[in-house]
Amino acid sequence: xxxxxxxxFDEDNENKxxxxxxxxxxxxxxxxxxxxxxxxxxxxxxSITVGITEKPDLSRMTITTVSDVKTLEQLVKxxxxxxxxxxxxVLNKENAVYRELALIKxxxxxxxxxxxxxxxxxxxxxxxxxxxxxxxxxxxxxxxxKIDAFKNLVSNYGIIQVARTGVSALPRGxxxxxx
Numbered sequence: 001x002x003x004x005x006x007x008x009f010d011e012d013n014e015n016k017x018x019x020x021x022x023x024x025x026x027x028x029x030x031x032x033x034x035x036x037x038x039x040x041x042x043x044x045x046x047s048i049t050v051g052i053t054e055k056p057d058l059s060r061m062t063i064t065t066v067s068d069v070k071t072l073e074q075l076v077k078x079x080x081x082x083x084x085x086x087x088x089x090v091l092n093k094e095n096a097v098y099r100e101l102a103l104i105k106x107x108x109x110x111x112x113x114x115x116x117x118x119x120x121x122x123x124x125x126x127x128x129x130x131x132x133x134x135x136x137x138x139x140x141x142x143x144x145x146k147i148d149a150f151k152n153l154v155s156n157y158g159i160i161q162v163a164r165t166g167v168s169a170l171p172r173g174x175x176x177x178x179x
Contacts, residue, residue: 015066017046017144019098019169022061022079023087026052030084034061037082043067043075047100047166058086062098064144064167091169098169101139102147103129107158108136117154124150135160 024030031050038045046064053060067075072090079088091098108114114136118128121138124146130137140150144167151159 015068017064017066017093018072019091019093019096019167020061020063020065020076020079021089021091021169021171022063022085023053024059024061025084025086026057026059027084030059031061033082033084034063034079037078038065038075041075041078043071047164049166049168051168062167062169089171091171095172096169097172098143098167099141100144100147100167101141101165102151103137103139103161103163104151104154104159105130105135105137105161106154107134107160109134113157117157120150120153124153126150 022034024034035045035048037043043065046066047062048064049062050059052058065072065075076088076090079085106117108117108131114131117136117138120126121128121140124140124142126138126140128136129139138150138154140147147164151162
């Protein structure tokens, strides 16, 4: 694993959310091999996003997981053994840009409720994506904490459905990989 200013292993041994930025070969079966490694070692994936990088033969996977430092180090070592993985960085949340998108559908049977939810969405810089006579759907983009805060705020209205994309992330500043 490359260690640089954007790579961090916290010194304490508490369970924390870690963001892994993994550059892999863009070919069939890679996602299966990585998720299978997590399954076989009993590591939990909180979220995973995959997309092609600026180089069409490479993809970037952003994987979030909650673990202690020792387990995370073990996980990274196991991932490095996979032939399809080019580079792994554990991103420091303070030195990374990371976002998630969530669609949240809520009960909104009266106009007052719809206005209240729309006002909350404005405060959170969300977008109203759909309104019907009985529901309202809001798009929220931000850190997982921001999305959780919005969910908690509107939970009294009755959340019907939630769809979250998972975290996408890049380190801040100059490009720091040699790809």
